[in-house]
Amino acid sequence: MSETTSAAEPAAPHRYTAALAADIEARWQDFWDADGTYEAPNPTGDLAGDPEVAARPKKFIMDMFPYPSGAGLHVGHPLGYIATDVYARYHRMTGHNVLHTLGFDAFGLPAEQYAVQTGTHPRVSTEANIDNMKAQLRRLGLGHDKRRSFATIDPDYYKWTQWIFLQIFNSWYDEDAKKARPVSELVAQFESGERAVDGGRAWSELSEAERADVLGEYRLAYASDAPVNWCPGLGTVLANEEVTADGRSERGNFPVFKSKLRQWNMRITAYADRLIDDLDALDWPEAIKLQQRNWIGRSEGARVAFQVAGRDEKITVFTTRPDTLFGATYMVLAPEHGLVDTVVPAEWPQGTKDAWTGGARTPADAVAAYRKQAQSKTDVERQTEGKDKTGVFTGAYALNPLTGEQIPVFVADYVLMGYGTGAIMAVPGQDERDWEFATVFDLPIVRTVQPPEGWEGEAYGGQGPAINSANADIDLNGMDVDEAKRTVIAHLTERGIGEGTINFRLRDWLFSRQRYWGEPFPIVYDEAGVAHPLPESMLPLELPEVEDYSPRTFEPDDADTSPETPLSRNEDWVNVELDLGDGVKRYRRETNTMPNWAGSCWYELRYLDPRNSEQLVSAEAEQYWMGPREGQPHGGVDLYVGGAEHAVLHLLYARFWSKVLFDLGHIASNEPFHKLYNQGMIQAFVYRDSRGIAVPATEVEERDGKFYYQGEPVSRVLGKMGKSLKNAVTPDEICAEYGADTLRLYEMAMGPLDVSRPWDTRAVVGQYRLLQRLWRNVIDENTGEVTVVDAEPDEATLRALHKAIDGAGQDMANLRFNTAIAKVTELNNFVTKLPEVPRSVAERMVLLVAPLAPHIAEELWRKLGHSGSVVHEAFPVADPAYLVDEAVTCVVQIKGKVKARLEVPPAISDEELEKVALADPAVVAALGGAGIRKVIVRAPKLVNIVPA
Ligand code: ANZ
Numbered sequence: 001m002s003e004t005t006s007a008a009e010p011a012a013p014h015r016y017t018a019a020l021a022a023d024i025e026a027r028w029q030d031f032w033d034a035d036g037t038y039e040a041p042n043p044t045g046d047l048a049g050d051p052e053v054a055a056r057p058k059k060f061i062m063d064m065f066p067y068p069s070g071a072g073l074h075v076g077h078p079l080g081y082i083a084t085d086v087y088a089r090y091h092r093m094t095g096h097n098v099l100h101t102l103g104f105d106a107f108g109l110p111a112e113q114y115a116v117q118t119g120t121h122p123r124v125s126t127e128a129n130i131d132n133m134k135a136q137l138r139r140l141g142l143g144h145d146k147r148r149s150f151a152t153i154d155p156d157y158y159k160w161t162q163w164i165f166l167q168i169f170n171s172w173y174d175e176d177a178k179k180a181r182p183v184s185e186l187v188a189q190f191e192s193g194e195r196a197v198d199g200g201r202a203w204s205e206l207s208e209a210e211r212a213d214v215l216g217e218y219r220l221a222y223a224s225d226a227p228v229n230w231c232p233g234l235g236t237v238l239a240n241e242e243v244t245a246d247g248r249s250e251r252g253n254f255p256v257f258k259s260k261l262r263q264w265n266m267r268i269t270a271y272a273d274r275l276i277d278d279l280d281a282l283d284w285p286e287a288i289k290l291q292q293r294n295w296i297g298r299s300e301g302a303r304v305a306f307q308v309a310g311r312d313e314k315i316t317v318f319t320t321r322p323d324t325l326f327g328a329t330y331m332v333l334a335p336e337h338g339l340v341d342t343v344v345p346a347e348w349p350q351g352t353k354d355a356w357t358g359g360a361r362t363p364a365d366a367v368a369a370y371r372k373q374a375q376s377k378t379d380v381e382r383q384t385e386g387k388d389k390t391g392v393f394t395g396a397y398a399l400n401p402l403t404g405e406q407i408p409v410f411v412a413d414y415v416l417m418g419y420g421t422g423a424i425m426a427v428p429g430q431d432e433r434d435w436e437f438a439t440v441f442d443l444p445i446v447r448t449v450q451p452p453e454g455w456e457g458e459a460y461g462g463q464g465p466a467i468n469s470a471n472a473d474i475d476l477n478g479m480d481v482d483e484a485k486r487t488v489i490a491h492l493t494e495r496g497i498g499e500g501t502i503n504f505r506l507r508d509w510l511f512s513r514q515r516y517w518g519e520p521f522p523i524v525y526d527e528a529g530v531a532h533p534l535p536e537s538m539l540p541l542e543l544p545e546v547e548d549y550s551p552r553t554f555e556p557d558d559a560d561t562s563p564e565t566p567l568s569r570n571e572d573w574v575n576v577e578l579d580l581g582d583g584v585k586r587y588r589r590e591t592n593t594m595p596n597w598a599g600s601c602w603y604e605l606r607y608l609d610p611r612n613s614e615q616l617v618s619a620e621a622e623q624y625w626m627g628p629r630e631g632q633p634h635g636g637v638d639l640y641v642g643g644a645e646h647a648v649l650h651l652l653y654a655r656f657w658s659k660v661l662f663d664l665g666h667i668a669s670n671e672p673f674h675k676l677y678n679q680g681m682i683q684a685f686v687y688r689d690s691r692g693i694a695v696p697a698t699e700v701e702e703r704d705g706k707f708y709y710q711g712e713p714v715s716r717v718l719g720k721m722g723k724s725l726k727n728a729v730t731p732d733e734i735c736a737e738y739g740a741d742t743l744r745l746y747e748m749a750m751g752p753l754d755v756s757r758p759w760d761t762r763a764v765v766g767q768y769r770l771l772q773r774l775w776r777n778v779i780d781e782n783t784g785e786v787t788v789v790d791a792e793p794d795e796a797t798l799r800a801l802h803k804a805i806d807g808a809g810q811d812m813a814n815l816r817f818n819t820a821i822a823k824v825t826e827l828n829n830f831v832t833k834l835p836e837v838p839r840s841v842a843e844r845m846v847l848l849v850a851p852l853a854p855h856i857a858e859e860l861w862r863k864l865g866h867s868g869s870v871v872h873e874a875f876p877v878a879d880p881a882y883l884v885d886e887a888v889t890c891v892v893q894i895k896g897k898v899k900a901r902l903e904v905p906p907a908i909s910d911e912e913l914e915k916v917a918l919a920d921p922a923v924v925a926a927l928g929g930a931g932i933r934k935v936i937v938r939a940p941k942l943v944n945i946v947p948a
Contacts, residue, residue, distance in 0.1 A: 012781035016772045016856070021739025025855040029138060037871050038143040040099045044620045046611055047147065059091045060099045060625045062604060062673075064642025064650070067105050068129035068151075070114060073136045074728040075747070075759060076682035076721045080641045082744050083679060083753050083817060085142045087639065089851035090812040092143075093875035099625055101144045101607055102137065104130050104151040108596035109234075109251060112517040116550040122517040126153060136731060141740050141854050143871065148607045152599030157606060159540030160616040161598050162522040165221060166533050168660055169523075172218035173270035180270075180663035186218055212530045220267045220660060221511065223531060227336065227417070228510055230259035233556030235563060236514040237263060239595065240507050241295075241649045245380050257559040258336075258375075264521065264592065266509040268656045272296050273502075275655055281633050283675040291647040297505025302489050304425065304498040306331060308343055309397040309406050315339060318420030318503050321430060322492070323476065323484035325402050326469040327448035328425035329438070331409045332391065335374040336417040340367055343396035343409060356393035356408070356441060363395030367411055374413040375559075382413045389414060389437040400425075401497055402471055402488075412437060420503050428459060435459040449481065509653065511595060514563035516549035518593030524578065525588045532580055532587070541589075544573035567591040600650050601657040604637050604672050617667065627668040635669030644678040651676070677815060680756035682747075684721035684729070687714040697727035718758055729761060741853035742768040748817035748852060770825055771856055774849065777831050778842050778860050786863050788839040799882045800830040801841055806878035808848055817852070824849055839864070844876040851875075888940045892917045894947065899926040910937040917943040 011017055032038065041049025048054070061084050066077065081102065088100040111122040111129075118125070130151055137144075150157050171180040189195035190203040197203060197214055206214065216222045229238040233254030242250045249256055268275075276296050279289045301320035308315060315331060333340050344363040360366035370392045374382070391412030400407050414433055415424050428438035429447035435458060438445050450467045451460035466484045469476035474491050476484040492498025512521070520541045522534040534541060544567070552564040568574060568591040577584050602616070609621040628635040636658075654672045662670045687700045687707060695709040700716075707714050721728055734743045745767035751757040780787050793801065804827035811820035827845065831837055843864055850857035850870045861870040887903040890913065900922040904913060914937050917923055923945070931948035 014779060014784035015781045016775035018736065018738055021741060021771075021855070022736075024859045025139075025141060025735075025740050028855045028858045029141060031858075031869070032143070032871075033146070035869065036147075037869055038100065038145050039147060040097055040145050042609065042618075042621045043624050045609060045618050047609070047621075053097050054624075056095055056097045058099070058625060059088070059096045059638045060604075060607075061088045061091070061639045062100070062607070062637045062641070063102055064640070064646065065103045065105050065600070065603065066133065067108060067110070068126055068133050069110060070125065070129050071723050071728075072129075072132055073731055074721050075731050075734060075743070076684075078137070078140055078142075078731055079682055079747050079753075080643075080679040081137065081142055082140065082747050083815065084639065084641050085140075086744075086748060086812060086817055086851045087815060089143055089854060089871065090809075090875065092871060093847070093851065093873060094813075095874070099145065099148070099607065101146070101148040102142070103149050103603055103607070104133070104153075105596070105600050105603075106130065106151040106153040107518045107594075107599055109515070109517075112515060112549065112551070115517070122549060123153065126151075139735050139740055140731060140744065143854070148610045150606065150610055152603065155540040155542050156613075158519045158599065160606065161519050161594070161602070162534075162539050162541060163536060163616060164602060164657060164661065165519075165594070165598070166522055166536070167664055167666070168266065168657075169219055169221040169533055171220050171660065171664060172215075173220060173267065178274070180220060180660050182664070183215060183219060186215070190214070209528050209530050220270065221264060222267065223262055223264050225260055225262045226265075227258040227260050228263050229256045230261065230559070230561075230563065231256045231556075232554035232558050232561045235551035235553035237261060237510060237512065237563060239510045239597075239649075241509075241652075247380060254556045255559075259559065259562065261562065263510055264512040264590075266511045266656070268509045268652070269504060269506055271656055271659055272298065272504040272506050274659060275506075275652065278634055278655075278671055282636075282671060282673070284673075285644075285676065285678055288644065288647045288651070288676060288678070292652060295506065295648045295652065299503050299505075301501060301503060302485075302492065302498050303421065303501050304401065304492060306398040306401065306425065308339075308409070309399055311343065311396075313339060313342055315343075315398055315409065315423050316421050317423045317425045318501070319425055320503075321427065321481075321485070322488045322498070323466060323469075323479075323481055324427040324430045324448045325400070325425065325488055326471075326476070327427045327429045327446040328400050328407065329428060329444045329446060330407045330426045330441075331398050332412045332415045332424050332426055332437075333394065333409060334415045334417040334422040335367075335371045335411050335413055337411075337422045339423070340394060340411055343394055345395045348393075348395055349397075352393060352395070353442065356410075358392040360392070363393070366392040367394060370411055370413075377413060379416055379418070382416065389433070389440050391437065391441070401492070401495070402469075402474070404471075408443070410437075410441070418507060419505065430459055430461055432459045432461065448476075509656075511598075512592035513595050514565040515551055515593050516543070516546065516566040518596060519598055520567065520593055521590035523590040524576065524580075525590070526585060531590070534578075535580065538578075543567075544570050546570055565591040565593075567593065597650060597653050601654045602661070602672075604640075604654075605661075605667065619668070623668045626672075628670075632674045634671035634674070636671045636674035639675045639677060640673040641677045641679055643681070677754070679753050680751070682721060682750075682759050683718050683756055684725070684727040684759045685716050686719040686725045686727055687716050689714050694724070694726045721759065729759060734761070734764060738764055738768045739771075739855070741771055741856050745770065745821060745853055749821045751818055753815050753817060767821075770821075770828060771853060773832050774828050774845070775856065775860070777828065777837050777845070779863065786865075787837065788842045788864070789836045791836070791838050793838040793841050797830070797834065797838070797841060798879075799886075800827055801844060802878045802882035803827075805844065805848060805876045806883055809875060809878065812851055821852065824852070846870065847873055847876050890917070890939075890941055890943060892920065892923055892943045892945070894923070894926050894945045896944070899923055904940050906940050908940050910939045913937055913939045913943060917945070 041054045043054045063081050063084050088098045092098045106126050111126045114125055115122045170183050172183055172186050174181045229243050231238055231249045231254050234249055234252055238249055243256050244250055247256055276293055276298055299320050301318060302322040303316055303318055305314040305316045344367055358366045360369060391410045394409045394411055396409045397406040398409050426434040428434040428445040430449055446468055448466055448469050450464040463481055466476040466479045476487055489500045520543055522541050523531050525531055549566050551566055554561040574589050576587050578587055605617045608625045609617040612618055626635045658672045661667045687695050687697055689695055695714055701708050707716050719725055731743055746764045749767060778788060804823045808820040808823040846857050846860045857870050885905045888906045890902045890904050891898055892900040900920050914935055933948045934946040936944040
């Protein structure tokens with residue numbers, strides 16, 4: 001119980017207490033539900049409502065939707081939800097049609113893991129968690145349009161996730177038009193001969209399976225056999241974005257291995273340029289844009305083909321420094337490179353240095369042994385080994401196309417298969433990694449850029465004139481780096497052995513998982529193994545009810561395992577007879593499921609038109625809520641609030657899906673989220689005993705700045721809030737003790753929204769007192785009667801009121817809720833000191849707090865005699881006349897005689913006032929050019945000048 005209702009001080013019967021707050025809040029939450037207060041009308045369709053409301057400017061305000069975990073919410077989770085709710089309420093009151101709702105991202109690993117542990121079906125536990133979370137969220141008074149809420153596991157929803165997959169499967173990226181187009185248009189190009197099939201055969205000559213292979217090279221969703229991230233400990237493959245920098249699974253921290261498996265991929269790389277370029281017009285934190293740019297990693301350079309000496313094959317490299325080609329003294333292939341086996345000769349060439357052979361009898365042995373060694377390292381380990389470069393000679397030589405010299409070809413793990421072409425030309429004179437390698441293997445070093453005076457003993461990667469770079473056909477010497485690059489590229493292009501190119505770090509998105517609890521792929525395979533999309537009429541393809549939904553996991557470090565999908569164990573579901581348009585045939589279903597990112601890739605669109613059974617979203621609804629407009633050239637959600645941890649995963653995938661849907665003409669917005677805002681984290685103190693084990697935070701006592709648990713000293717550090725650290729505080733507890741409005745105010749008052757802040761339950765009472773004073777300013781605590789009077793407020797009150805309206809309004813519009821609350825508090829304190837409160841002041845104060853503390857605002861508004869809800873009332877408007885500070889008269893004396901009177905702001909500083917006084921024409925005239933000995937300033941009232 002809070003102190004103000006303690007037994008020592010018997011509460012007045014109508015005081016704002018936790019019990020009264022609970023009563024008010026429950027009543028208004030019921031009212032809102034029954035009334036549909038937060039329902040935002042669409043202009044057309046089944047959610048159309050009041051056309052007058054739909055004609056207002058719109059705001060689509062969205063949170064990153066939660067994963068319904070079994071632990072429920074702690075007070076850290078709703079920080080963003082409360083912020084968007086205040087923002088949404090403010091915009092409703094300033095004449096906007098506001099779409100604000102919340103769904104659930106409900107497929108995913110935790111429910112499945114819980115299912116494995118407890119035997120509960122993931123749907124059952126997930127739905128129970130959703131119900132629990134909904135109740136917790138409802139208690140906070142969030143103004144959500146509940147008609148628009150859904151969970152990604154609803155078959156009505158994932159039908160459209162599957163539908164989008166089919167759109168992506170059925171399209172290809174036209175590099176000339178720079179957009180996705182339907183595969184049917186590609187087929188037409190092949191049929192007419194407008195586009196040639198690789199290998200020169202006619203389309204009509206190809207078998208169905210061959211055609212499927214050709215199209216697979218183009219489709220934006222395609223299956224391929226490629227080295228993928230296989231995580232035996234989780235029993236599934238993972239996307240690059242789900243693997244940490246040190247090669248472990250983001251979830252569970254298990255080792256991840258490269259393993260060649262047939263998997264579904266999304267050709268996100270086709271969009272690399274647009275994903276970078278379109279960031280410019282988005283209103284996102286710079287840090288997130290930078291992370292996306294780095295993840296996509298655009299580098300400009302060239303591809304150059306090197307002839308293998310004495311063979312037909314060429315080795316193509318990607319280099320960002322084609323200008324240094326004269327200094328390429330050896331080459332390196334990644335151990336996994338397909339040409340390694342082709343180029344190795346049977347014997348070591350004459351004169352091969354011992355240090356190059358790794359002690360092996362033949363090049364093939366050397367390469368095989370080296371590969372084995374490289375396999376156990378992660379990409380990051382391979383790149384961060386510093387000076388200890390390793391590798392072996394393949395026995396092959398290649399020709400440097402500019403010097404004509406034979407240069408040895410090595411295999412070394414500092415070159416990665418997954419980047420560029422997996423092969424490099426090594427230029428030790430300019431590249432530090434190559435310098436290190438050349439030093440270990442005693443390879444020649446030729447500088448091709450003049451380093452500064454005294455530069456010795458290391459590679460020089462900087463600017464400077466080209467040197468040692470000429471032959472009979474081309475002379476780069478003296479050119480700067482950029483000019484030399486352009487010149488070499490032109491030369492190589494002319495000779496047909498190279499071209500300028502842009503390379504991206506981004507890889508295609510690995511899209512299949514070996515899990516039960518995800519969207520099934522709407523794909524079946526015929527007897528020849530050709531993949532066929534299911535027709536739209538067969539969607540949704542629902543998950544089968546199964547006995548065993550556990551993934552098969554393995555010893556975490558056993559790389560020689562391969563995944564087994566839970567769906568594959570259900571022969572009845574897997575083997576089907578279908579008529580896909582050419583008669584009933586037998587098919588096998590795809591047994592992988594989609595990654596849990598799929599459902600969150602497009603959910604903003606479904607909020608717009610959640611019950612549409614014909615389309616994923618109607619064109620009108622999408623254009624209205626998300627279409628491009630002034631200042632938002634790509635369209636998108638007006639405000640999207642969530643954690644910064646989603647910088648590259650969810651946000652990149654969602655942008656990609658939007659662009660495909662946009663290209664295919666399904667939506668008008670080319671970007672999903674126009675404005676992105678990252679809220680800070682609510683942190684909490686973690687208390688640990690002498691063994692380092694966290695102890696329950698609520699049972700820790702503080703004495704003289706030290707902390708004790710059961711009498712023993714414990715340490716205290718700031719950390720994450722959560723069950724595992726025994727420091728979780730639930731919103732339910734705080735609501736029970738003070739009410740939801742107090743919790744809302746406290747979370748918003750803790751600090752700027754984007755800054756992390758420590759939770760302090762003891763400080764919550766401060767906001768409770770604010771609401772108690774607000775209540776007392778309107779209601780008699782003993783009688784429950786309204787105490788306001790119909791008198792006009794005086795000048796000082798009007799000034800305080802309008803200043804608060806102006807400041808708090810601007811703060812709310814700019815997501816500065818902490819300072820908005822400070823201004824409301826200041827006004828409330830001012831009003832508390834008035835002998836009686838004018839009704840006009842009380843009413844505007846209630847409107848002012850309504851976005852922040854909606855329940856008490858509704859109640860007071862009702863008690864002040866209004867019949868409707870405060871939610872759609874107009875936010876008060878500040879009168880500028882009361883915003884200018886009152887002026888004060890300042891007397892300016894010269895030798896004690898008054899020479900001028902100035903009107904100055906009361907807060908003027910001594911320095912400013914002196915300047916103003918000395919510049920006053922009357923003062924200048926009175927001084928008559930005499931010098932000044934001394935100026936005595938007593939701001940704001942007096943300036944005394946003593947002339948020299
Ligand atoms: C010759 C050269 C000379 C290079 C020089 C750099 C400096 P970014 O900028 O990250 O795109 N490279 C290419 N493919 C590689 C791979 N698969 N594994 C490891 N390294 C690879 O890096 C491009 C540069 O990294 C390329 O340009 C290549 O080395 C190397 F003075 O070529 B460079």
